[in-house]
Amino acid sequence: MPASGQYVRFAAGISHMERNYNPQEIEATWQRVWAEQQTFRVTEDSSRPKFYCLEMFPYPSGRIHMGHVRNYAIGDVLARFKTMRGYNVLHPMGWDAFGLPAENAAIEQGVHPAQWTTQNIRYMRTQLERLGLSYDWSREVTTSEPEYYKWNQWLFLKFFEKGLAYKKRSAVNWCPSCETVLANEQVEEGRCWRCETVVVQKELEQWFFRITAYAEELLSGCDQLSAWPARVLTMQRNWIGRSIGVEVDFPLAEPLPDLPAIRIFTTRQDTIFGATFMSLAPESPLVERLVEGRPEARAVREFVARVSRQEKALRTAADREKEGVFTGACAVNPFTLEPIPIWVANFVLYEYGTGAIMAVPAHDQRDFEFASTYGILVRLVIQNPEGTLREPLAASYEEQAGTLVNSGQFSGLPVAEGKERIADFIEASGIGARTVNFRLRDWGISRQRYWGTPIPIIYCQKCGMVPVPEADLPVMLPMDVPFTGKGASPLAQAEAFVKTTCPKCKGPARRETDTMDTFVDSSWYFLRYCSPHETTRPVDPAKVDRWMAVDQYIGGIEHAVLHLLYARFFTRAVRDLGLVKVDEPFTRLLTQGMVCMETYRCEEHGWLLPAEVNKDGWRCSQCGKPVERGRVEKMSKSKKNIVDPEHLIAKYGADTARLFSLFAAPPEKDLEWSDEGVEGAYRFLGRVWRLVHELAPLIGRQQVSESAPAASVAASQSARGSAKTSPLKTPQAPPSSVTIALRRLTHKTIKKVTDDIEQEFQFNTAIAALMEFVNGLYKVDAKKMRANAELSAIREAIEALVLLLTPFAPHIAEELWAATGHATTLARQPWPRYEAALLQEEVLTIPVQVNGKVRSKVTIPADWDRDQIIEASRADAKVGEWIKGKTIKNVVYVEKRLVNIVVEG
């Protein structure tokens, strides 16, 4: 601990009353103090409850943007608040440092990705420091450093041992521009999520993580996540896509020796009597088996070749025309025993279910379209509840309501029961079984890029695929590699890296040159923060037990599926390795909204930066032409509707930047940027500054007891709390009404701000309450205050104000804390507590309604009872006007809130 009095020295020169609010100066001062005193360093302290507050770590792209400011301001409010509330708070920060842009920079500018990344991190860290965020930087994690990615490799090897990591040949999404494989999740509407290039199909040997092994658990786990936003849970559930149905064998009309039947998956076994044909996915190997030697073979092969060349997104677009070709083979519907034709259809997915379906055109839109195109029989087997369906159908009937018809012994059953009876029958007759299918696919982690974690596998001609022994980790990324941007990955071209010896037989061998998807890095970094310097394991289980799960995770909605699902998977996989005890990594999740701003466009110069617009006449500052004011959109470089946080901080300071980000909208909603709003936030801080400096000399005469500085407001609510334990001196004379009103305002504000932060992250209303508090304090005529009780009340108010402001605007709070005579940093001051007794109003103003409309208000002593209040209401002159000559039918009284007199006539 620093010697007491040290802080006073820092602030001494700035505490004179005349001094104007100079954010740049005081922010630099306090950031230096925090760094020197290691104020935010945290160690495990079992005497206090823990709180793990985490914001999604950034990709070190070069500079922070307003989205970061918002994200980290939200997290910082919470971390500082919880610290002041007495929690042992873990609040770390790090860098998601592997990824494509570094490699692109290498190609375009000739900078090595490592150097580019390091520079960016260094710069962005100073930017974050200038925001005054309360991170424990001693726990900083950088995923591109061997100390981190070694453990990616270690985990990979453990997964490999357990069969959770495996390799298979598969058609992958290939981005021709990035020259890399993309996960399904990284393809958006057929385009690369990063560069928007149209994605094509390519066959490659790929590494996968068997996330599907946890599909069931990942889905059921969603039910436990009650503190996650509903829409994120919905998205996760959709993505996992569990469906219950049956698998059934449809025997071939002419069975092949080793292929007696085709297995299909359906959720609508109740419609099986309506299955009038079958469809196979074009990629299915069964297709070739069936057509071999048939006259249809040629046409089928042509069709398959044509379809499989088409890239997937195009082919699977929902509005895509249904196309197919008859194989010449037939199967037998196991229920009707009729022969049905087997087709190949472009809309059947090979990767889902069994890659083959029974087609029920009467009750499936796709099958109906297909059957209509090719003239296939449509048979109604579900009659709707009204009984109005007649053949020929004009459209498929897909509702799961009604009764089975044309379904043999099952006819007449309601749909739900038919499903069960038919499933029973299928199981009893041994032709199939109930099954659960997931939409979720295994996670392809192979990337043909340099700037990622090398996959620790060696290929030996004799021994085959050999994992790198644990002792040889990390497999280091070689520094000396070519960056051409052409052809194979740079790693594959680095002979010194590729050529190695087999760990088993010591013979010549080659290294795997694929690197891991960077989502691997971010799938467990939150565990690493708990013991960031652990050298023998990825995590120290004792430390992880102390801190996990993350109590509050904060980040963008764009990670609702990918990152969050992978992190949930990893947490379980690592749990099953015995390193972690929790199932779910993130107890509470807050997805903050986007930061948006109006866009400006000039017909000559295209998108304009806000600074390039002359706002007087809405003209382009370059050519003077009228500027088209576009809609409010997410801030983006391409649309140029951006505000650089650095400029903002230079002009107004970090406290203003933080305050505005928190005040302009509730965290989960989109925030519309407004220069005027920023001015408003700055003005407010100036108001606080002047207020405190005006009042500081007044209360300066009073003794500041450093052991209990905030205790005047902090201690009074402890378990044994009563008026007696309040350090505020009981005044000799009865307290003046001004004193009582002031203290009431103070304690009401403490309650409001505390509740708003704690309950629903209502930072905007918490700040509004602080503004009201300040407005109220400006109305107090402090100069007239002399009595000890009055001055105590002022001191209490000012201290509460500064303490309550701390999480939002920590620098100015520290400075004002010092200016009011305190010598210890605010960061660990106890959060103020309100005294419930002081909240009580002496008089109440109650609205009085007549027939539901407010006609008057009565002001009454707070302790009046129902009858007294009603009596006063009826006696009110204005109310009298409205009830004169009418019969009172009813009087509704809401406890201390409202009177409603119901009259008739």
Added chain:
RNA sequence: GCCGGGGUGGCGGAAUUGGCAGACGCCCGGGACUUAAAAUCCCGUGCCCCGAAAGGGGCGUGCGGGUUCGAUCCCCGCCCCCGGCACCA
């Protein structure tokens, strides 16, 4: 199409989930201070109507119904906006 979230003054947003709609901020208007401006401080500000004024009345939370003494909030039926998923059998 399915799922989720929304729709409140000129604007961003409040409202203890059935009890004074519009807190707080922005914008705008007025005043004080100033030689003047900026800054600052104070006051006003949903819309419409009556009134010279003090006051008073009506309307108002996307639209139409309903429940209730009373609805931004609950129910039914629509309209619109945003986000996600989308041939998953």
